Amino acid sequence: MTWNFIFLFLLCDSVPVLARHEMIQISLCNHDRARTWYWFKNNQIFQRTLIQEKRLA
Numbered sequence: 001m002t003w004n005f006i007f008l009f010l011l012c013d014s015v016p017v018l019a020r021h022e023m024i025q026i027s028l029c030n031h032d033r034a035r036t037w038y039w040f041k042n043n044q045i046f047q048r049t050l051i052q053e054k055r056l057a
Contacts, residue, residue, distance in 0.1 A: 002028050017042050031055045
């Protein structure tokens with residue numbers, strides 16, 4: 001299966017020491033998507049979030 005990738009870098013205005021890097025992988029058939037979030041506080045990673053999504057309709 002081949003995937004497309006999107007990379008995002010998000011900052012939180014209300015908490016300037018908090019940032020999230022997000023990688024989104026989308027299958028070419030557009031039915032499957034995976035997300036990985038990397039949470040940073042004071043430039044140190046403190047949490048990872050893995051999300052698996054599937055289109056239902």
